[in-house]
Amino acid sequence: MRHLLCVTAFAAATLLAACGKQESDKAPPNPAPTTTNVAPPVPDAGKVGNIATTAQGFGASAGEAVAEAMKLALLQVNGAAIQSTSVSAKYGLDVSLNQDSASLRGSAFAEVVAQRSGGVIQNFKLVELQEPSVIGGQRYKATIEAQIAKFTPSADMQKLKVVVGQIRFDGPSLPMGDRNVSSAEVGATIRQRISDALVQTGRFAVLDRELSPDIEGELDMIKSGQAPSAELAKLSQAASADIVWSGRVSSLAYNRHARQLKTSDRELVSYSGGWALTEKLVNVATRQVMASDSLRGQAPSVAATTLGSGVDSHKVLEDMTTDMVNQVVTSIVRRTFPVTVVSRDGTNVVLSQGGQALKEGGRYQMVAMGAEMKDPQTGQSLGRIEQPCCELVIERVTPNLSYGRLENVRSNLEQLPVGGLQLRDELKGVAVARAQPAPVQASESQGAAPQADRAAAATVPAVVTGAAPAARAVQPRATPVAAPAAPGKSDDKW
Template sequence: MEAAPLRGTPDFGGTTQVAREADGIGSTPELAVLAALQSAVAQVNGVRVASQMQGLRAGLHVDVDGEHVGDIRADAFTQQMIAGSQGAVLGYEILSQDEVRQLDEETIARVRASDEGWSFKGSASANASGEASAKSGSASASVRESYDEKVSVDAKRGASSFDSDVTHRSMRSYWKVRVRAQIAQYRAPDEQGKPKIVVALPRTKAGSYAVGDGRVDADEVADAIRARLSDTLTQTQRFIVLDREFGDELQAEIDHINSGNVRLQDTARVGQQLATDLILIPTIERFEYPRSVRNLRMSDRQVTSYSGGGRITLRLINATTGQVVMSDSFDHQLASTGPSTLPRVVNGRNMAAAMMESLSGQIGTSIVTTLFPVSVVSVDGDQVVLSQGGDTVQAGQRWQAVRLGEELKDPQTGRSLGRSEHPCCTIRIDRVAAQTSYGTIEDGVDAMRGGFRPGQIELRQKLGSKPAAAAAGATASAAPAAAARPAAKPKPKPAAAPAEDPNW
């Protein structure tokens, strides 16, 4: 049996191929196949993706390249369906097809007719007369005749009515098709419950900032702070940081996929960009280290000095509801230089980089410790493993740790107030890895003996270096050095300036 690997590979998602069977009904076999394919795509990728195939209905004249397809099982029709699906359908086969006839409409009408009857009355008469004679030799004869006739008619019929039911039935036929389709599906990477966050471009209140002996463009400062914040949040491994800076490059890749020059199944990657949960909006309130010049009254020389620092306000907003999740401000004060007449040059870009590094580090640490406090996940004697690495913590730092107790609730509203916190120990960071860090418990080792549960101990406040250890280390290192070199001769004190010497 092969052992499982100790470290898994990164998960970036990808495209897979799944098989689905679906039924479709249509007035023609072609429309029935299209309906079945839409149903199969909807089962895998949702109705929105399936609706993209709706445009195929207009072109289903069963004519491809000017030739009549004639059969839905023809290769030409299959290729038409696959191409029209925009990569959603990789292939399919028709399992069954049936023509179903059923009663479409039945109409029953009642017909009624009636009249009021009729009557007829009339008379007619005729008369005629005639005479004829004949003579033959000595004999002769004659005839005379007449007649007269009269006729009269008198007829009538009473009122009558007629009722009848007339039934009309119309039949129609439709096609029922069952297909098995191979559907391209995009498998998203496992988000592991991480919130998605976007770092907005910091807002500025000036076009440039005076730093040192020059000026730094405000857009350059904003871009650098945005990049540093994205780096800091990415390294925490607690967020899915979404990019909003390189949109043109992302769109170029989408256009390349839609061009048809990639594998058919890779078109399932289109439309898979994530929407954010949180938006981080920084505002640069102050960013300066200007040069101050003052002219001396008694000479033509100038006295120069430098002082300043940076200040950034921050808002973390729920992108869906607009709720402000976090609001804070961060300061970094640069060391001021005393007034001097000596020429000096201050590199403004180096000073700006130092301020940006400090401010972005403060912001990243504050966000992580507020939303995801660093906790102890493992204890071995006085050695601990912490849940955070990267730039959030640094080797040599000392942190005050607390032990979480029972959950507290507001007696008036019933809202949870979190858990009670009890200071328990001090933890020194010894080594920092990408996702974890390792430290030593300096004070309060006994607090771990009462039973430990991962996540029960969290870091709270960053402390300064240990004075006793620093002093002891300084004394120990200074003693050998003092013993190795001879005692230095005392330097003579400078002579006191004469009180009345005008040239002193």
């Protein structure tokens, strides 16, 4: 008996082990790792959707009560933009008039309303119709449920909406070297480039006031009924601007100066010019002038010569308009959305704007923002205290962000909050000066600096190392050239 029990126990253990092995063999494989979709989202241009709503209306007849309920349903979803006299709503309301109670309750009436409403009422249901005897009065009461088509604007319409106005000139043409160019064409180009630059900052919703034939054609197709009826919700959706920028160019020229030589038939020709512009930012709602400024720039001059080489007027115009656009965009952005540091890792920083707001390789002044100051009489904010902090060198620019590094830091960066560093004017010419190494002769002239020191001096910018050593190195070389001629001798050699 004991032998039988042992055999039975051994068989049971063997069976359990075999089952466990089979279960482990049948264990499901590890699930495949899920991949994250990193594809860019679909551009947001707004969309038409249906909104469910319930409304009640009263009227002297059943039809009037239903018509009032439909009008209230439309106003609940689309506001006062769709009135009972508008084309989109008129047909749907008309079919409810002069109808008896029986036809109003029929499904055929609901289909006619959806068809005749021009797509605004997508679905319609008469929930309840109470006659005057039921409600104890002289008026009918209608309760309806409806699906109303509604256009939802894109998220970008939450941004500050800007219109770039026409640019005015004093004359119809502009002198540009050896030719004249049309003021209207130049103004249209500058206006378009300002709009492009503002869009690329990612901070504005720039509105187009030049309704092209293509846009008008699309709107006419919707009005004529060729598009799906729900597209009628796109009509009357044009946005109004929050601010309008306008500019007046008082000077934009590159003049040719010629003087006839008395001793020959040749001319002494030179070129010079520049531009000047006044701008305004106006609040559309109040017509308040939010900002007004004067901007100007200078074009490189060409010294007087008799060789008659001329100038590239196309390039000169391109350079001047580029400088104008950059200054205009910078002034607008500075008044509305100052460029700030949004992330910092040591002296490496990320800035809140990209596009054309900043340029790669540029050097800018940075300030640290302090406490807010208020006028003691009016209590109005005068802005925050600004303390010069450092200089910023832009290394990379993307459509929405810029990357750079801080140099010549004079503030404690660790104590500044996020957004406490703001960008100011571009330091033109400083970046080029810093890229030039200090002269090695400054160390060799002293004769005591080792080779390692001379190598280090060659990599340190001249602005950082100071101006005195550079002056001592350069001055001996400049002295012979600047020395006056000896008395009684001609200075023609010099």
